[in-house]
Amino acid sequence: MAVAAGGATTAGVRLFSVPRTLPAIRTSSFVTTLPFSKLGSFPGRVRSNEPARKKLLVIRAARTESQGVSLGFRAPNFQLPEPLTGKTWTLEDLESYPALLVMFICNHCPFVKHLKKDIAKLSNFYMKKGLAVVAISSNSVATHPQDGPQFMAEDAKLYNYPFPYLYDETQDVARDFGAVCTPEFFLFKKDGRRPFELVYHGQFDDSRPSNSVPVTGRDLSLAIDSVLSGQPVPSVQKPSVGCSIKWHPQKSW
Secondary structure, three states: OOOOOOOOOOOOOOOOOOOOOOOOOOOOOOOOOOOOOOOOOOOEEEEOOOOOOEEEEOOOOOOEEOOOOOOOOEOOOOEEEOOOOOOEEEHHHHOOOOEEEEEEOOOOOHHHHOOHHHHHHHHHHHHOOOEEEEEEEOOOOOOOHHHOHHHHHHHHHHOOOOOOEEEOOOOHHHHHHOOOEEOEEEEEEOOOOOOOEEEEOOOOOOOOOOOOOOOOOHHHHHHHHHHHOOOOOOOOOOOOEEEEOOOOHHHOO
């Protein structure tokens, strides 16, 4: 194992550079009202060289909502490689942290592209407050080679991900979590030696590639604020919306 249990002193990995003792939680959260630039926004207009004709290009992606994983669900064990560094990560490496955010994302999905910069910003903000964060890609490279490990490493560099971006080649981890779409967010809390328990399984915010709502991270950040300050997370949560996970052809369900 390339990562020591607890992960606090792992060289070259930025996820666990924060102290184990959390600083006092401020009343202000990550939520911002700044209109961030949007990656992969659509629909967009494509102009033809012929002045009399105009063409409307609409990018379509199948919309899938995160489904009913029960709150209180215990985080499954996993052992996954990080293509960028070659390290292998397990749930045990994260056990010393009071909260854990697991995100199922990928490279190609317009819903993920819309949030990539802001996912990195939000993660960086809360990792400094003691949150552990990992992202996982479970998409089949048989159908979507652009989501393969080489391109995952390039994406992690391009967007300067402060968290490990892990490759679930068998798709078993996605099945264990009950993940169905990208992006999909699982926020767990940990009380002492008890296992991580799910407290939030909802959206990043109301922004979508097809609407004009600015990206703020409001829903997810409010849930993280509640967990880190010891407050209950509301049980009414809007599901995340995104592209379906691209299952291996023999594993479609």
